Amino acid sequence: MEGVLVARSYDNPQLSQTFDVTIVGAGFAGLYMLHRCNQRGLSAQIFEAGDGVGGTWYWNRYPGARCDIESLEYSYSFDEDLQQEWEWSERYAGQPEILRYVNHVADRFDLRPSIQFNTRVEKAAFDSATARWNIQTSNGAAVSQYLVMATGCLSSTNKPSFEGMDDFEGPIYHTGEWPHDGVDFSDQRVGVIGTGSSAVQSIPIIAKQAKQLTVFQRTPNYSIPAHNGPIDKALEAETKANYQAFRDANRRENGAFASRTPAGETSALDATEDEWREKFEHHWQLGSLAFLRAYPDLLLDDNANAIARQFVADKIAEVVTDPTTAQILTPTQVIGCKRLCLDTNYFETYNRDNVELVDISSAPIERFTPTGIVADGQEFEFDAIVTATGFDAMTGTILKIDIRGVNDVSLKEKWSSGPTTYLGLCIPGFPNLFTVTGPGSPSVLTNMIMSIEQHVEWIDECIDYMSHQGHQSIEATVDAEQEWVAHVNAVADFTLMPTCNSWYLGVNVPGKPRVFMPLIGFPPYVEKCNEVAANGYEGFALTSPADSSTR
Ligand code: NA7
Secondary structure, three states: OOOOOOOOOOOOOOOOEEEEEEEEOOOHHHHHHHHHHHHHOOOEEEEOOOOOOOOHHHHOOOOOOEOOOOOOOOOOOOOHHHHHHOOOOEOOOEHHHHHHHHHHHHHHOOOHHHEEOOOOEEEEEEEOOOOEEEEEEOOEEEEEEEEEEOOOOOOOEOOOOOOOHHHOOOOEEEHHHOOOOOOOOOOOEEEEEOOOHHHHHHHHHHHHHOOEEEEEEOOOOOEEEOOOOEOOHHHHHHHHHOHHHHHHHHHOOOOOOOOOOOOOOOOHHHOOHHHHHHHHHHHHHHOOHHHHHOOOOOOOOHHHHHHHHHHHHHHHHHHOOOHHHHHHHOOOOOOOOOOOEEEOOHHHHOOOOOEEEEEOOOOOEEEEEOOEEEEOOEEEEOOEEEEOOOEOOOOHHHHHOEEEOHHHOEHHHHOOOOOOOEOOOEOOOOOOEEEOOOEOEOHHHOOHHHHHHHHHHHHHHHHHHHHHHOOOEEEEOHHHHHHHHHHHHHHHHOOOHHHOOOOOOOOOOOOOOOOOOOOOOHHHHHHHHHHHHHOOOOOEEEEOHHHHOOO
């Protein structure tokens, strides 16, 4: 590894600098990647569009924004002192606390000197002659041997475009780009579009503040009460007494979390009604995404899944007093094929006098007017509108950058029918480029921090291997990519996951190809990645300087 000594970009951002590793994004992935590079003595730089660290937790400041994985699990495991010393205040940490944690990590590991904020990467082109990436940013240029896309999976908002939107006279917010100073909805008539996780978390809080809240629902969502509260100090102590063992147990789970929740072993179809009601009630009371661990076949067999659906439908009917509203709020799709939501008083909120639910499943929003929204021929008047319409997930941010690989092929063109990768980490035609938690890896189906750590460590070790072997570029082969894509699809098709219009499939974004992007199952995936590395990076072509002249 060349270990180039470089001028720091924050001294002179216009300077075209040379790095061993350029990292895009200062979220959990980018920060850990930078830390590993620093430990190796590599020159590394993060370019970050925002003016602070935290990625999705920097942008998603909407009321009620909260993690749906427990704090003791949704945190870095790579440093024993860090995980011992940091104290979470709640079982599920809210956005402000997670942001404080990420900032603490940036300071603790002295990462800020190598982060250039307010800088958007606009273009990256691979130069085959030098085996380097030429990177253009909104604030200068860089040349780098490796380019690591730590761009996050939920970082490009999916903004709807309704007729007349520009005419609306009040503010229109998107949950994923929330004003940093917060929003005061007191005495306002507020419209919320969407009922995904961001809406489920924010609606109860906005409802308490606003004069009137109207929710436009296209598809109802399953949500489980989080039973959030102050962290259980005894559990925290127990966890910290043997933290690495707990992390390892989680890593043996398909989703890399919730190892403490026993997984059901017998089919839901073998249970009597009394038995499944008792079992689901137990899992419901746990207040966790691990609700779906009650039976092993819930995401494999539609009849088994239907039992869980029935249980949740009954719960909604118990909570929501108006039967018509309860019915509109009751989902019919496979439970779990969209990510479950965890809530605090979501369904209860529809019992409030100032909350109205508008079903737009068969009659979509027609248009905005200067004073509101027209749906199904009726006009609703608002002072403010919140679009909780989600993200162009997993690929949106990567594809906003004009990435050009060998022979100037653009990634956008290559992925025009959907993203294809080898291991969710690398793409043929794009040497020395890595995607952290990219499509084709378990990523969003897991506790993201565990997947991020696994990817960063794999990339770090790969770069180290390259350096020691004297290689200058690594590129996934087309055969390996094709085999991998077929594998990812086969695993998904074995389950019920591809059966509804989730953002895992990209179908929430108009025009995006329908492809199931993440890979189901963390442990076998990790095993495969380790095997690939142990076998000298099987499925990759490695090039040393002598080879490149013939390229
Ligand atoms: P989601 O889960 O993608 O939810 C977006 C919601 O917005 C969902 O209810 C959509 O309905 C709705 N939506 C999107 N576009 C429209 C239009 N044009 N008209 C009406 N309704 C629309 O995003 P979130 O931000 O809530 O959560 C994303 C992830 O963050 C979540 O899974 C957690 O992992 C954390 P649809 O269901 O598509 O009919």
